Amino acid sequence: MSLQDDLAAVKGCLEDLVRTVGQLERSIAAEKGVTSEPPQRRPENLVTIPDTPYDSGLWTDSDDEGLGARDRHAP
Template sequence: MSVNDDLNAIQRSLDELGRTVDRLERQLGKGGLEVRRLRTHSEHLRDDLALLRDSAGRPGRQQPAQQIQQMVQVPDAPYDASLWRDADEEGLGSRVRRAP
C-alpha cells in the first residue's frame, strides 16, 4: 500500500469511530466524563491525521531510509597540546598552583 492509501484507510477508520462515538453519546448522554474524553481523543486523532497528511505531502520530505547521516571520521593523531594549556587536570588541580 502507498502512504496515501494508508492515510485514507486511517481516515475511514476515524470516520467510523466518529459515528460510533455519536451513537454512544445518544445512548449514554453527552454529560459523562468518559464520553467527553472519548470525543476529545477522537478529535485529537483527526487533528493528528491532518498534520500527518500535511507533512507527508510536503515536497522535499525525506523518507526514513533516506535520512541516514554521514559518519564523521575522527583522526587517530593526538590533539594539539596547546589546546589544553590553561586547563586544569581533572582531580589534580592546576599545574602552576600548589594544593593547600
C-alpha cells in the first residue's frame, strides 16, 4: 500500500469517527431532552497568493536554501 493509499484510508476513518461521534452526541442530547444545534464549522482562512513575482529587494540578505550564500561556494 502506498503512502497516498494509507493517507486516504486514515482520512476516511477519521471522517467516519467524526460522523459517529456527532451521532452519539445527538443521541445523548436527545435522551437528556436537550436540543442542541450542530456545532458551527470554523471558517477556513484562505490566503490568496498573487501570480506576480516577489520584489527581489526582499531577498538581498538571504541565503539560498540548501545552497549557501550567493557570494560563497558550497564545500
